[in-house]
Each structure stands twice: as structure tokens, then as C-alpha cells.
Amino acid sequence: QSxxxxxLKDTSEKLYVECICRSGDAYSKAVVAQQHTRFVxxxxxxxxxLHKALTANSIITxxxxxxxxxxxxxxxxxxxxxxxLEFILETIPYNVxxxxxxxxxxxxxxxxxxMRSAGCDIVHNVIAKTVAAAxxxxxxxxxxxxxxxxxxxxxxxxxxxxxxxxSRKNIEQEKMTRALIMSHLFSIYIKQGIGRLxxxxxxxxxxxxxxAGICYLQDGSFEQxxxxxKNMINTLxxxxxxxxxxxxxxxxxxxxxxxxxxxxxxxxxxxVEHTDGLSENDIDRSIAxxxxxxxxxxxxxxxxxLDIMTHKQL
Numbered sequence: 001q002s003x004x005x006x007x008l009k010d011t012s013e014k015l016y017v018e019c020i021c022r023s024g025d026a027y028s029k030a031v032v033a034q035q036h037t038r039f040v041x042x043x044x045x046x047x048x049x050l051h052k053a054l055t056a057n058s059i060i061t062x063x064x065x066x067x068x069x070x071x072x073x074x075x076x077x078x079x080x081x082x083x084x085l086e087f088i089l090e091t092i093p094y095n096v097x098x099x100x101x102x103x104x105x106x107x108x109x110x111x112x113x114x115m116r117s118a119g120c121d122i123v124h125n126v127i128a129k130t131v132a133a134a135x136x137x138x139x140x141x142x143x144x145x146x147x148x149x150x151x152x153x154x155x156x157x158x159x160x161x162x163x164x165x166x167s168r169k170n171i172e173q174e175k176m177t178r179a180l181i182m183s184h185l186f187s188i189y190i191k192q193g194i195g196r197l198x199x200x201x202x203x204x205x206x207x208x209x210x211x212a213g214i215c216y217l218q219d220g221s222f223e224q225x226x227x228x229x230k231n232m233i234n235t236l237x238x239x240x241x242x243x244x245x246x247x248x249x250x251x252x253x254x255x256x257x258x259x260x261x262x263x264x265x266x267x268x269x270x271x272v273e274h275t276d277g278l279s280e281n282d283i284d285r286s287i288a289x290x291x292x293x294x295x296x297x298x299x300x301x302x303x304x305x306l307d308i309m310t311h312k313q314l
Contacts, residue, residue, distance in 0.1 A: 007310065008306055008307065013054065014195070014197045014198070015032075015033060015034055015035065015036065015197045016031070016033045016034075017031070017032045017033070018030075018031045026045055027044075027045060028042075028043065028045070029041065029042070029043040029044075030042050030043075033054055034054065034055065036196075038052075039052075040052040040053075040054060068189040068192065069284045070186075070189075070222075070225075070226060070229070070284055073182065073185045073186055074222050074225065076181070076185065077178050077179075077181040077182035077185060078182075078216075082177065082178075085177050085178065088177060088180045088181055088184065089180070090146070091146035091155065091159045091180070092159060092163050094143075094145055094146055095133055095145050095155065095156050095163075096133075096160070096163070097143055098132075098136050098137060098143045098144075098156065099111070099129050099130065099132045099133035099156075099160060101133075101136045101141055101143055102132030102134070102135040102136035102141070103129075104136075105135075106138075106139035106140075106141060106246075107135045107136075107139035107246030107247075107249060108135065108246050109135060110128075110131045110135055110249040110250060110253060111128045111129065111130070111132025111134075111249065112132060112135070114128035114131065115129070122165065122168045122169065123257075125164065126160075126161055126165045127253055127256045127257060129164045130156060130157060130160040130161045130164060130256060131253050131256070133145065133160060134153050134157075134248055134249040134252050135246065135249045137152050137156065138244065138245060138249065139246050146159060148184050148188065148206060148209075149187065149188055149191040149205070150196075151206075153202065153248055153252060154187060154191075154203070155184075156252075157203060157206040157207060157210060157252055157255065158180070158183040158187050158206050158210060158213075159180065159184075161183075161210045161213075161214070161256055162179050162180050162183050162210065162213045162214070162217070163176065165214060165217060166179065169217070171217055176217070179214075179216050180213065182209070182212050182213045182216055182225075183209040183210050183212060185209070186205075186208060186209040186213075187205045187206045187208065188205075188209075189287065190204075190205035190208055190209070190287055190291065191205045192291070193288055193290070193292070193294070193295065194291050194294030194295055195294065198294040198295060198298055199240050199241050199294075199298035199299070199301040199302035200239065200290075200293065200294035200298050201236075201239040201240060201241040201251055203248075203251045203254075203255040204236045204237070204239055204255070204290070207232065207255030207256055207258060207259045208229055208233065208236075208259075210255070210259040211228040211231070211232045211259035211260075211262050211263045211266075212225045212229055214228075214259055214263045215228040215266055218267055220263070220267055224266045224267055224269065225266070226271075226283040227265070227269065227270070227271035228259075228262050228263040228265075228266035229283060229286070229287070230271050230279050230283065230286050231263075231265055231266060231270075232258060232259065233272075233277075233278050233279065233286055233287070233289070234272045234276060234278060234279055235258045235262060236254075236255060236258060237277065237278055237293060239254070239255075240298070240301055240305065241305075242305050242309070243305075243309060278290055278293065
């Protein structure tokens with residue numbers, strides 16, 4: 001008989017983990033819900049040590065969360081005094097170190113294998129270096145990385161793609177710094193609409209942030225950056241999250257290739273028509289649409305994925 005059993009909890013909460021451990025007549029129980037670090041119940045041998053009522057809404061409002069829009073993100077990234085933005089450079093050495101470790105061959109070795117055929121191709125090199133960090137992280141490497149929206153892979157994506165591209169193109173540090181801010185902030189803005197936990201892969205918002213940053217590094221205007229974002233929304237809208245695992249590096253690869261393609265189209269003033277898919281004339285309404293898809297439209301998808309994962313023939 002297996003010492004461990006896993007089952008789905010019948011709950012409307014998007015984030016809910018209940019763990020019960022037994023040894024003879026003794027047992028303990030802990031429940032995490034609504035936030036990744038929020039214990040709502042702790043119990044030992046029938047004695048309740050902690051209990052917090054779940055809020056009516058599974059999304060706990062962030063009281064101090066800023067109200068963002070595309071223009072506000074762009075203006076902040078491009079107009080804020082540089083010294084107030086330079087903190088973002090702290091993300092680089094940690095995430096680069098993880099990428100170097102990943103090149104030793106972790107998980108699927110996506111980054112290491114891609115690098116072998118990269119040659120002098122800048123885009124190929126940028127993507128290989130970025131996903132190598134995810135290879136390492138998703139295969140148990142303990143090196144720390146800077147996160148975005150609570151996700152290491154999203155932080156790796158938003159940081160390394162911009163840094164590696166700027167380095168290879170010899171772009172000045174100020175422009176790279178502002179592109180990093182833009183990449184991270186657009187990812188955060190989009191993630192606010194999607195919500196804390198969704199069956200929509202987090203690389204969707206992270207790679208959209210990268211597309212904006214890459215477009216900016218190539219002297220794209222605000223309008224062209226909006227074009228890149230709209231193009232990305234209509235490229236990656238259906239990418240589902242099926243758990244944290246080594247193959248996440250493949251999704252990052254897909255997101256980053258899309259970011260370079262869509263930003264190149266945007267720089268040539270090519271954008272998905274507002275009549276197509278999730279796009280609208282207004283950039284913020286387009287972003288709201290991908291948020292709605294992730295927050296409201298993926299609930300049944302999440303249930304199906306969890307059911308598949310917990311009923312595999314291993």
C-alpha cells in the first residue's frame with residue numbers, strides 16, 4: 001500500500017493545499033489557501049492551533065497595488081530618473097549565475113542544446129541563455145533567482161532576455177535599465193488581471209513584457225510597443241499551465257521566439273487587427289481581455305488538467 005495518497009479537493013478556491021500526516025493514532029493537518037504562504041488551518045491530534053476563515057472572494061485584494069495602464073508603465077520606464085530605476089540591475093548577476101549553471105545540463109538541457117547550434121545568431125543565443133536558467137531552476141538547482149509576480153521563471157524571462165539582447169547589441173546601460181523596468185512592469189500589469197493562480201501559463205505575461213522591452217531596445221515608439229503587446233496577446237493566449245516541471249523551459253523558448261517575431265512585426269508597423277481574437281483598438285482593453293481569459297476563462301481547463309495529472313498511469 002502506498003504511504004502517500006493525492007486527491008483533488010472539491011473547492012472553489014483556485015489555490016488550496018490540504019496536507020494530513022498520520023503516524024499510528026497521531027495526526028497533523030495543515031491547510032494553505034488563497035495565497036502561497038497563507039496558512040488558514042493548523043491542527044494536531046484534534047487540537048486546532050490556527051484557524052482563519054476564508055474570504056468570500058478567492059482573490060485577496062492588494063490594498064496598495066497600483067492601478068496600472070500601458071501609458072503609465074511606458075512613461076514610468078522612460079521618464080523616471082535613472083538612479084531610481086537602477087535597483088533592477090540587481091536581478092542580473094543572480095539570474096546570469098543560474099543560466100551559467102543551467103548550461104551544465106539540467107532537466108531537458110534545452111538551453112545547453114540550443115546553444116550548440118546558436119552560432120552567431122543573436123536571438124538564438126539570447127533564448128538559449130535565458131532558458132538555461134529555467135532548466136537549472138526546474139531541475140532542483142538551489143541557486144537563487146530574482147522573481148516577477150512571485151515566479152522565478154517569470155523573473156528569469158523578464159530579466160535575462162533583455163540583458164542578453166542588450167549585451168550582444170552593445171546597447172548602453174541606461175536604455176537596458178529602462179527596458180528591464182518596462183519588461184518587468186508590463187508583466188506585472190498583465191499578471192494583475194490574470195490573478196494569483198491561473199491555468200494560463202505565466203510565461204504569457206512574462207514574454208509579453210519581454211516583447212515590449214525588446215521593441216523599446218530597438219527604438220520602438222510607444223505605439224509600436226503597443227503593437228508588439230497586441231501581437232503577443234494573439235499569439236500566446238491559449239498556452240496552458242500544466243504544472244511546474246523541467247519542460248517549462250520549452251514554454252519559455254516558445255514565448256521568447258514569439259516575443260522577437262512580434263516585436264519585429266511591430267517595428268514594421270504590423271499589428272493584429274482589432275477585429276481579430278482578443279485584440280481591440282485600445283491597448284488596455286486588449287490587456288484586460290487576456291486577463292479575463294486567464295482569470296475567468298481557464299477555470300474548467302484547470303480542473304481538467306488537475307484531473308489528468310492525478311489520474312496518470314505511472
